[in-house]
Amino acid sequence: xxxxxxxxxxxxxxxxxxxxxxxxxxxxxxxxxxxxxxxxxxxxxxxxxxxxxxxxxxxxxxxxxxxxxxxxxxxxxxxxxxxxxxxxxxxxxxxxxxxxxxxxxxxxxxxxxxxxxxxxxxxxxxxxxxxxx
Numbered sequence: 567x568x569x570x571x572x573x574x575x576x577x578x579x580x581x582x583x584x585x586x587x588x589x590x591x592x593x594x595x596x597x598x599x600x601x602x603x604x605x606x607x608x609x610x611x612x613x614x615x616x617x618x619x620x621x622x623x624x625x626x627x628x629x630x631x632x633x634x635x636x637x638x639x640x641x642x643x644x645x646x647x648x649x650x651x652x653x654x655x656x657x658x659x660x661x662x663x664x665x666x667x668x669x670x671x672x673x674x675x676x677x678x679x680x681x682x683x684x685x686x687x688x689x690x691x692x693x694x695x696x697x698x699x
Contacts, residue, residue, distance in 0.1 A: 569680070569681065570678050570679070570680060571628075571632060571634055571678065571679065571680075571681065572642065572676055572677070572678045573624055573627050573628040573631075573632050573634065573676070573677050573678075573679075574624065574627075574674065574675070574676050575620055575621075575623040575624030575627055575674075575675045575677075576620070576672065576673065576674055576675075577616055577619060577620040577623070577672070577673040577675075578649065578672045578673075579649055579650065579670050579672070580616045580649070580670060580671045580672070580673060581668070581670055582612065582613050582616065582669075582670070582671055583669040583671065584646050584647060584648045584649075584669065584671040586611070586612075586613050587613040587616065587617065587646045587671045587673065588646045589611070589613070590606070590609055590611050590613040590614050590617050591613075591617055591644045591645075591646050591673070593605055593606075593609060594606060594617070594621070594641060594644065595641060595644045596640075596641060596642075596644075597640070597641055598639065598640050598641070599621060599624075599625050599636070599639040599640065599641065599677060600637070602621055602641055603618060603621065603622070606618040606621070616671075616673060617644075617673060620673045620675045621641065621644075621675050621677075623675075624675040624676070624677045625639060625677065628677050628679060633681055633682050634677075634679040634680065634681055634682065635679055635680050635681065635682045635683075636679075638679040638680045639677045639678070639679040640677065640678055640679065641675065641676070641677060642676045642677065642678045643674060643675070643676035644673075644674070644675055644676075645673075645674045646671050646672070646673055646674075647671070647672045647674070648669065648670075648671065648672075649669070649670035649671050649672045650670055651667040651668065651669055651670070652667065652668040652670075653665060653666075653667055654666055654667070654668060
């Protein structure tokens with residue numbers, strides 16, 4: 567019986583609005599990692615790249631740092647929250663300045679999967695002793 571483990575990855579300060587990133591995140595939420603990466607390769611939105619990078623980062627963390635099997639990984643949580651806002655001004659007529667905000671996003675990815683099966687310990691090979699004649 568294999569135990570399920572959870573691995574997290576964050577992508578902070580992505581220079582896209584959370585609303586636009588959430589549209590892409592909703593396409594792959596709850597799917598397997600392999601399916602999600604294929605879907606994101608074919609989504610014609612700019613937000614697909616940072617979501618894909620966050621998922622690939624979580625996958626790399628799971629396989630390399632936590633010894634999980636890459637084939638069993640599934641996306642349990644994919645949330646997009648608002649990041650810092652940069653306040654800027656656009657010049658307008660008659661010397662006015664119209665304010666606007668450049669929004670950013672934080673992407674949280676949590677993957678769950680089973681641990682890699684441990685390889686059976688190799689039996690030590692008996693050294694061959696050559697007889698001298």
